[in-house]
Amino acid sequence: MTREIPKAYEPQEIEHRWAQEWFDRKLYTPGPSTPGPVFSIAIPPPNVTGSIHIGHMLEHTQIDILVRWHRMRGFRTLWLPGSDHAGIATQVVVERKLAEQGLKRVELGREEFERRVWEWKAESGGTIKKQMIRLGCSCDWSRERFTLDPPMYRAVLEAFLRLYREGLIYRGRYIVNWCPRCMTALSDLETVHEERGGHLWFIRYPVVGLQESIVVATTRPETMLGDTGVAVHPDDARYRHLIGKQVTLPLMNREIPVVADSAVDPEFGTGAVKVTPAHDPNDFEIGRRHNLPEIDVMGEDARMNAATGKYAGLDRFDARKRVVADLQAQGLMERIVDHTHAVGICQRCKTVVEPRLSIQWFCKMKPLAEPAIEVVRDNLIPVVPDNQRKILLGWLENIRDWCISRQLWWGHRIPVWHCGACGAMTPARDSQVAVVNGRAQAASPPETCGKCDSRNLTQDPDVLDTWFSSGLWPFSTLGWPDETQDLRDFYPTSLLISGFDILFFWDARMIMMGLKLVPREAPEQRIPFRQLSIHGLVRDPHGVKMSKTRGNVVDPLEVIEKHGTDALRLALTIMAAPGTDIALSEDRILSCRAFANKIWNAVRFLFVNLEKLEAAGISFEEVAGRAARGRTARPDEGLDLAERWIFSRLAAALEQTSRALSEFRFHEAAHAVYHFFWGDICDWYLEWMKPRLEGENRQDTVATWRNLFTVLEAALRLLHPFMPFLTEELWMRLPQPAGAAAAASISLERFPEAAPDWNDPEAEKQMELLQGIIAAARNIRAELKLDPKKRVAAELLPAASVSRGFLEKHSDAVLRLANLSSMLLAQDRLHLDPARGAIRSTAEFELLIPYDEAVDRVAEAAKVRKELDRLEKDIQAKTARLGDEAFRSKAPEQVVRTMESALAERRTEYEKLRARLGQLEA
Ligand SMILES: [Zn+2]
Numbered sequence: 001m002t003r004e005i006p007k008a009y010e011p012q013e014i015e016h017r018w019a020q021e022w023f024d025r026k027l028y029t030p031g032p033s034t035p036g037p038v039f040s041i042a043i044p045p046p047n048v049t050g051s052i053h054i055g056h057m058l059e060h061t062q063i064d065i066l067v068r069w070h071r072m073r074g075f076r077t078l079w080l081p082g083s084d085h086a087g088i089a090t091q092v093v094v095e096r097k098l099a100e101q102g103l104k105r106v107e108l109g110r111e112e113f114e115r116r117v118w119e120w121k122a123e124s125g126g127t128i129k130k131q132m133i134r135l136g137c138s139c140d141w142s143r144e145r146f147t148l149d150p151p152m153y154r155a156v157l158e159a160f161l162r163l164y165r166e167g168l169i170y171r172g173r174y175i176v177n178w179c180p181r182c183m184t185a186l187s188d189l190e191t192v193h194e195e196r197g198g199h200l201w202f203i204r205y206p207v208v209g210l211q212e213s214i215v216v217a218t219t220r221p222e223t224m225l226g227d228t229g230v231a232v233h234p235d236d237a238r239y240r241h242l243i244g245k246q247v248t249l250p251l252m253n254r255e256i257p258v259v260a261d262s263a264v265d266p267e268f269g270t271g272a273v274k275v276t277p278a279h280d281p282n283d284f285e286i287g288r289r290h291n292l293p294e295i296d297v298m299g300e301d302a303r304m305n306a307a308t309g310k311y312a313g314l315d316r317f318d319a320r321k322r323v324v325a326d327l328q329a330q331g332l333m334e335r336i337v338d339h340t341h342a343v344g345i346c347q348r349c350k351t352v353v354e355p356r357l358s359i360q361w362f363c364k365m366k367p368l369a370e371p372a373i374e375v376v377r378d379n380l381i382p383v384v385p386d387n388q389r390k391i392l393l394g395w396l397e398n399i400r401d402w403c404i405s406r407q408l409w410w411g412h413r414i415p416v417w418h419c420g421a422c423g424a425m426t427p428a429r430d431s432q433v434a435v436v437n438g439r440a441q442a443a444s445p446p447e448t449c450g451k452c453d454s455r456n457l458t459q460d461p462d463v464l465d466t467w468f469s470s471g472l473w474p475f476s477t478l479g480w481p482d483e484t485q486d487l488r489d490f491y492p493t494s495l496l497i498s499g500f501d502i503l504f505f506w507d508a509r510m511i512m513m514g515l516k517l518v519p520r521e522a523p524e525q526r527i528p529f530r531q532l533s534i535h536g537l538v539r540d541p542h543g544v545k546m547s548k549t550r551g552n553v554v555d556p557l558e559v560i561e562k563h564g565t566d567a568l569r570l571a572l573t574i575m576a577a578p579g580t581d582i583a584l585s586e587d588r589i590l591s592c593r594a595f596a597n598k599i600w601n602a603v604r605f606l607f608v609n610l611e612k613l614e615a616a617g618i619s620f621e622e623v624a625g626r627a628a629r630g631r632t633a634r635p636d637e638g639l640d641l642a643e644r645w646i647f648s649r650l651a652a653a654l655e656q657t658s659r660a661l662s663e664f665r666f667h668e669a670a671h672a673v674y675h676f677f678w679g680d681i682c683d684w685y686l687e688w689m690k691p692r693l694e695g696e697n698r699q700d701t702v703a704t705w706r707n708l709f710t711v712l713e714a715a716l717r718l719l720h721p722f723m724p725f726l727t728e729e730l731w732m733r734l735p736q737p738a739g740a741a742a743a744a745s746i747s748l749e750r751f752p753e754a755a756p757d758w759n760d761p762e763a764e765k766q767m768e769l770l771q772g773i774i775a776a777a778r779n780i781r782a783e784l785k786l787d788p789k790k791r792v793a794a795e796l797l798p799a800a801s802v803s804r805g806f807l808e809k810h811s812d813a814v815l816r817l818a819n820l821s822s823m824l825l826a827q828d829r830l831h832l833d834p835a836r837g838a839i840r841s842t843a844e845f846e847l848l849i850p851y852d853e854a855v856d857r858v859a860e861a862a863k864v865r866k867e868l869d870r871l872e873k874d875i876q877a878k879t880a881r882l883g884d885e886a887f888r889s890k891a892p893e894q895v896v897r898t899m900e901s902a903l904a905e906r907r908t909e910y911e912k913l914r915a916r917l918g919q920l921e922a
């Protein structure tokens with residue numbers, strides 16, 4: 001690596017180069033098993049055909065920071081990457097592709113369709129991996145996993161067979177959420193609910209043998225064709241006399257009973273409800289309780305079936321119109337009112353979901369949830385932020401059985417065979433997997449029916465919900481069900497970082513599956529992760545959720561091409577307070593980019609200056625920081641005040657960063673690092689030391705440089721987890737101590753540790769005083785609008801507690817940094833007459849810069865008057881505009897607010913200038 005640092009910081013070139021190198025050199029494959037501490041984390045596996053979005057970027061940044069930080073602290077560290085086959089999501093994408101060519105899945109047949117999906121996966125499946133490599137994610141790519149790989153399928157078979165044999169997996173005829181477009185069952189979680197405007201239809205059902213009728217209310221009138229009863233609350237006096245009577249179902253002319261069920265809400269509608277057991281989950285329960293028939297009136301595609309007579313063949317929504325029209329014609333539609341209610345939508349294709357009776361596979365969840373409730377309640381898995389723990393607990397406590405079968409072709413096929421002779425079911429004999437045509441399948445199908453010995457067996461056509469395999473992810477990726485070295489070393493994983501959106505889908509199920517399936521004694525050994533951190537959403541600059549339809553989506557790859565990965569990482573981190581969403585603005589990214597520039601330029605400045613010294617015989621190696629490899633030694637003696645101070649600040653930054661990271665307070669950690677680098681190092685320490693970098697005393701110069709590189713080297717290591725590329729590039733160029741072995745990467749160096757003697761409260765206090773004086777002088781200069789080049793005299797009255805000798809000793813640095821020509825130490829207050837100049841005072845000093853020398857009063861007063869005039873006009877204009885009702889009502893709220901705050905600023909400015917004019921005229 002050359003020492004010369006290019007003038008411009010160009011992240012694109014640097015990042016591409018290092019990302020490739022880290023990957024090629026397999027830098028992040030953990031070394032062989034050792035007894036030391038371990039940090040492991042499994043990636044929330046992204047959809048195999050997906051592309052990095054801003055949510056991944058946030059998640060991967062947080063994971064990578066923690067992974068790099070632990071690796072640098074000597075943990076044996078594993079970040080295990082991989083992707084999910086994402087059953088329904090992928091199948092929908094491929095079906096859309098096929099539709100463009102006029103092809104349908106059913107026409108292709110199962111085998112050919114599956115082949116096409118694999119083809120599609122081979123073409124577009126690598127995108128997210130390439131992107132992650134480009135983003136420098138420090139994963140161990142040698143352990144990469146895909147949920148359909150043979151070892152993963154083996155884990156799925158093993159888990160399924162165990163749960164099946166224990167009776168926790170069963171098949172049953174139940175109401176499920178059905179997507180008529182995807183033609184599959186959906187889990188409750190895959191069904192999203194949208195508030196939609198609709199109607200409530202009130203239909204009159206005549207009571208048999210009486211001159212009265214019962215009116216029922218429904219939001220889906222077409223389902224009445226499948227009604228098999230009317231239910232009322234047993235205590236409802238309005239209907240008590242009708243319980244046990246029959247009513248005539250209009251249009252179908254079927255007699256159905258009136259039943260009493262306490263699940264009926266007497267307050268809703270008329271207090272009487274129609275019961276359609278085959279098309280509504282609540283009705284299904286009521287129907288079972290009262291032995292009502294279950295009449296299915298729709299097909300898989302949501303068209304009315306033969307059971308509906310003349311409505312057969314109609315789409316459900318067309319049938320709705322016809323049913324309503326026919327009821328109106330017969331005078332049985334009592335009334336129709338507008339009604340907004342939650343409609344279930346397929347998460348993938350947005351089709352309205354139809355509750356439908358079908359035969360599905362289910363997993364009993366209560367027995368699995370109980371141990372999970374215990375570990376969450378006992379805080380065996382601390383959750384950050386804690387309110388998410390309560391949400392998780394609430395869900396677990398109210399859990400329902402999980403519909404795990406999907407009528408899809410892309411996924412893990414259910415390892416159970418149906419007997420053509422007797423209908424019994426026989427599972428695969430074991431969890432061995434065979435690979436046929438590159439695809440994994442159960443290697444040991446049963447040869448004969450377990451009940452009747454028939455050989456007429458057919459495998460169940462369904463596949464498992466994609467979240468079934470993701471639920472096993474933390475241990476299946478480590479080799480389970482085998483007790484592998486990886487499983488011993490890396491399970492339980494240290495941490496899960498996930499978004500709130502998959503808390504139930506994934507996080508909760510991993511906890512239940514880990515507790516159930518991992519063969520260890522103690523629950524704390526069976527849990528899949530030791531901590532759970534839930535991150536917020538990345539929103540647009542106005543806090544609005546990003547969405548394609550709103551057009552406010554930020555593509556992280558575009559940002560990275562423009563400003564670099566490091567800038568985006570830092571921007572996302574510095575705003576990531578736990579429990580809050582992030583309003584990502586370009587300004588934020590730009591300021592992080594500016595931070596990278598600042599560091600780049602500071603290091604470049606040092607290198608340019610050091611080259612000059614080489615002519616004087618001071619070598620690069622000679623000034624190498626004593627740092628490197630582990631604990632950084634602070635030189636014992638001869639340290640300047642600013643040097644003692646910077647070591648003390650470094651110790652504080654290290655302490656703050658480490659504490660914040662260990663509590664997932666990413667924003668605090670990033671702030672600490674940012675302010676240490678920019679404020680303490682660049683603004684103060686480097687400026688302070690400048691004259692000594694080219695000093696006359698050789699020994700002193702060498703010591704100054706050496707201390708400087710010691711600090712800088714440690715600071716780069718501190719910054720590395722946050723901005724891996726920039727720090728790698730600069731660190732590798734630093735002078736290495738003579739005789740030291742060549743370093744491979746900053747990421748494999750130790751995270752800096754402060755020695756006890758770095759902490760120096762006295763130096764911090766003294767430095768603070770001097771900084772206060774300099775800041776006061778700079779403030780006055782700014783207020784007086786002095787020419788930055790003009791050096792002016794100042795007078796200082798220190799408090800009695802402040803040593804005058806100390807101030808004299810450091811006056812050179814103060815004069816230089818505040819751009820003063822002199823600083824007279826005053827004897828008493830009388831000296832500092834406010835009429836003579838501008839004053840700043842603190843508990844420790846008063847500082848005065850006299851006007852006489854600093855400013856031409858007459859010219860200055862004229863300038864101020866002119867400025868006051870301009871401000872006054874502006875204030876009048878803005879006040880008038882804001883007072884205009886027409887403007888206020890039409891302008892966007894944002895515009896009004898911006899103008900209001902601008903007006904407030906102008907007024908403050910105006911007041912300040914008035915005071916200033918007063919001083920000048922005094
Ligand atoms: Zn769908």
Ligand SMILES: [Zn+2]
Nearest residue numbers: 419422449452
């Ligand atoms: Zn049989």
